[in-house]
Amino acid sequence: MATPQKLRCLVNKITDHGDHVYTVDLTPERPVPRFKPGQFLHLTLDDYDPSSFWPESRVFSIASSPAQRDDLKIAYSVRGRYTARMENELQEGRMVWVKLPYGDFVIRDANNVALLAGGTGITAFIAFIDGLTNEFHNNIFLAYGARKLGLLLYRDLIDAKAGIDNGFHAFYFVETEDKNKSGETKGQSPKFFTGCLSIGSIWNELENPQETTYYIAGPPAMIQALTGNLRKKDIAPEMIKVDAWE
């Protein structure tokens, strides 16, 4: 793993997706260190003096591709005190400090994989999906849930990959039904479900579910619920990998 580095970044673009969910594009002052899809960064709103301690920060999965050394992308939803501060204080044109890379939530090509994403947890998988090539030998099943259709981030990328790559299957879960705007095509990937992401809904869609590795990223309650459901299906703990949000 690369040694983490601290970088000052320009907040280049903020996209407001509604419902207090944002994508933030950062331009670092120098090329980002090498990282792997699934790793995360620390972001602080406070000024950092390199001769002093690292200030309070929060962690966010890196959604940009490791190949883009001059760009960093994260997505966040306002949950508590610090992300509320981010909503108030982050503005295009200001500077922030980040440090990266961290984490070992890295998807391995050992058998079929199911990627289970809740809300902004999708960012943990985006760099992996973006970099997918035919060199990945196993099937990938992405199940991605959001409160409403407009909060399904990175749909262009996911739809495009599901359209061209037979080994990549996507399932969207939206809590509020809004089918008119979904662009859903019956019988094709991605498939839409109404309601919360659940193991029961995708179980029959998976190929060989007992031989699949499950990667889960999202809010703690979702991780807990899905892990419990997988254990009830006799999935061994070592086949369940979690990007543990606090």
Ligand SMILES: Cc1cc2nc3c(=O)[nH]c(=O)nc-3n(C[C@H](O)[C@H](O)[C@H](O)COP(=O)(O)OP(=O)(O)OC[C@H]3O[C@@H](n4cnc5c(N)ncnc54)[C@H](O)[C@@H]3O)c2cc1C
């Ligand atoms: C590996 C990982 C990846 C994540 N990726 C994303 C992502 O891509 N998008 C996203 O929206 N969220 C992500 N999160 C969650 C995010 O980091 C925040 O923890 C979450 O949004 C909670 O909101 P908050 O920080 O505003 O809440 P707060 O109420 O400010 O804090 C929540 C928790 O942070 C911890 N905390 C409190 N004070 C401090 C402090 N001084 N320094 C450090 N920690 C403290 C405590 O455990 C506290 O319960 C990720 C978390 C992890 C662990």
